[in-house]
Amino acid sequence: MTIAQTTAKPAGGYQSEPRKLKSVTLRSTYWGYILVPNSAANRRASVVEVLCLFFSVMLIIAGLGQWILPGATTGPEVLGIKAGATLVFVLLGGVLMWYAQRGLATEVQIDLVEGQVRLVARNRRGKARVQTAMDFDEVGSAFIHRSHAPFVPSRLFLRYCDTEVLIEVACGPEAELEDLLDRLAADLVAPPSAVRRADAA
Known part of the structure; x- marks a missing residue:
């Protein structure tokens, strides 16, 4: 996983109106799509x-x-x-x-052109900074950490190879996270064993 010479894609280039879900706002672009978590931290x-x-x-x-x-x-x-x-x-x-x-709002860029996942911080003027980047073949697994407590949302993660380095993609209702998981599994061309719907280890 390297960040050197990796840049965030610009905020423009949207191909359609953003799709607002409870867990994320999904923006389709000419190079892929952006997932903006609807978290309290992003709202603030x-x-x-x-x-x-x-x-x-x-x-x-x-x-x-x-x-x-x-x-x-x-x-x-x-x-x-x-x-x-x-x-x-x-x-x-x-x-x-x-x-x-430096930017306090985070987003996950799924770049289908370059085959890369980027965790990006963006400030209110739209300037972006890459925090973490990994190629599709470096994604070790995608999984949902299911919540067993009321009022605590489930979370969708991507894991870097077989390490403990995780990128949180979204948190919210499990039904939405399942749909996002299926889309990510297809887009990342992950082997079936990489996609787990069990609780996080």
Whole structure:
């Protein structure tokens, strides 16, 4: 599994209106399709990103403001303390800004042209970053981890070879996940033994 020189496909190129299910939003493209999990984390991603950007700006302003605001003390006795505080505020603001711009919403790209599965993070401006990528022949198995507790959704995973590295594709009603599993099994050309409908080991 390699990520070097692997890029996420653009958000455009949709061939039809997205199909919204309880577990995922499915977008067909000219190169394959995108599965966007309808998870709480994805639903909150834009809000969290905006909050991170807001607080990052506030921290940077607070760090620099103690030098330029009217009445700011710049005597030698406080110079070291103010320099240290400024450094901390600016660094924290920079980390928050970097975190928000990396993208907090995730999607799974099934690229039928390149024969590749990609886990992608996308920010609210549409900029994408590949987190994990594997070729179809590197997919060891596709399976549903069935929930035995009420209000806890079942989850659909792809496993990298025979390792413990997993890509979560969707979570939601088992009937939808079964349909997605069948489609993935066909698209990935997985051997029958690779597709398991039993609980995850």
